[in-house]
Amino acid sequence: MKRLQATSERTLTRRMSQTRKARADHRRRRWLATSWTTAVTKIIVGSAGMVFADRAAVASRGQRIMRHRNRTWAPLASALAGAMVAVALARGVHAETNATRRIPTFSSTVDVVNLNVSVSDGHDRHVTGLAPDDFKIFEDGVPQQLCLFTQERLPISLAILVDSSLSMQPNLPAVKTAAMRLVRTLGPGDQAEIIQFNHKFAVLQDFTNEQAKLEAAVRGITADGATGVYNALYFTLKDPRFRRQRDDMTRQAIVILSDGEDTSSLVSDDQVLELAKKGNVTIFAISLRAPRTSTLDTEAPDRASFFLTALARETGGRSYFPAGLAQIDGVYDRIADELRTQYALGYVSSNPMRDGKWRRIAIEINQGNLMLRHKQGYYAGALRALRSAVGAAASAATGAATALPRLQPSPQD
Template identity: 30%
Template structure:
């Protein structure tokens, strides 16, 4: 009996050992299959990326390097020297080229836009030192435009006109322009994110209702910050408001600093009351005018609410008819200091005195 029990136990142990071995063999087989599949997928991806006719490229091929003498290198907007970094929405390589691009508009004594000038009609000064203009263009390049729209309670009687003026501005812009809209009262909020669909912007604006107070500074600050993700190198901000700030957390000083550090051109339409009852409303026009002048843009004061559409169309025309002057600064020190910009006109004979509008300066890059 003892021998039979021993034999039975031996057979049971042997069966269990054989079962474990079989399971291990099955697991090993599955593992080899998985590894083979992964290796095959990796080889497929590698071959697809090496295939110039395929459609599975995850990244476009890098552009050919530009010559140091190239007169039109890629630069991150006006007033930027040694532009670098990559936009989150537009992953293009930025190269240190030491080229400053300055957009400028020219007006006559009646505040009308002047076009048709040539490179020889401009002189550029960087920290009061004359510069050689390396590039000059007047092309209607697409722009990324942020709209900052006042939705405070004081806009109730002006809202419909202002909304229609915004439509005029959008419909007379370059068809390739992209926009976003920030509305503000007690606080700013993005109403329409980046889009080129004008109908979408208009449909969303119809649903809005003015109310509460005015956080103008916060809204302008948000607009400048959001333009860091712009698709295009040229960036502009259009502010439509009827008064001063009485709700923001950011200060005027912080906004002015952000404006100086940006490469954004700012325009504003000021729908101001003739007799502003509060100090904030009295100072509103000064703030808007200052930040526009700093960037080479302009503030347009609305005398008659019926003129809103015409003013919006004029701003759109200015953005589409700018002169863009490029130069390499003779002072190439990367000290991070503020450098003053000045453009002097040398107009053709017979023209009346002209005025040039351009940004006041830029911060040099730092090491």
């Protein structure tokens, strides 16, 4: 009887010990999962300067009340998802920081207004070799201090848009030849995309520096349908693939060729013009119809010419009206040469208000008989909401560490 009682006591003790051990193991697994994920999140978020850590920790601690074993790893999945978001944002912040530190454009707690400036003489030849002291910048009539200046050969990100409406069919062979000629002028660090548009919008070749692919895309352009100039420009400016090409070391440009008035777009010319003014993209427009002397709004070719001229002028580009197909090669050559010889200027506005209002820019040069082309202004404080939120979170999280510049895109981006 005593042996049976002793055996029962040992069995009961062993089972209680196993139960306590199982419960301890279960609690330890929950604690490890919660602590590990919280720690990982804090490390990742801390390195990014973000403020997601507290929320992740609270959410993870809330999972500790779950007793079911199958739910033990729920906090891990949740925290890993948050960590992945933090990593993506951290990479974006650090990538911008590294790219921007390479000059010529940057901004810290203030915004640098970036300008691509073309200078030509009375014979329409591009002028190089000017010094920073040769330029004077004014914003809304107020002199500004130049803080960035270079005429280095910067990489080019070029969108080549070709009107492929049915009316272009007789002109397409010459236009294709000229477009391929432009493609061949691209340097090793340049990229381009090929887009054809009529009543539709088609990216025939995404951004690449492989000339063979670009030329193949140009050869694939076919004529059909109506003309949608406004749609083509609007979609290009909004296209994430084009927006991803924005970089402080890259000149962005659009070259669009069309032969007539828009007949099928869903957006207006004003919408396109406003969108272009919000970006830092230089637009070169080629119209195969020469502008008429009449200014009547009923003249369709005049409306097209006026729009293309205004678009090019506002963005610092140029509009061309070749008299014939034989001149198209020369036009594309001029555009390629201008992109290679532009000056990159930057200044910090003396107006601290970031109210989203339009600021008019004027540039003077102290050498006579020279013509300047540059964008005509920008909207103050037009930063994207996500990047503004990321910058604010980084500033709040890093505290005193913000003595180092927190680099962000310029206001026109």
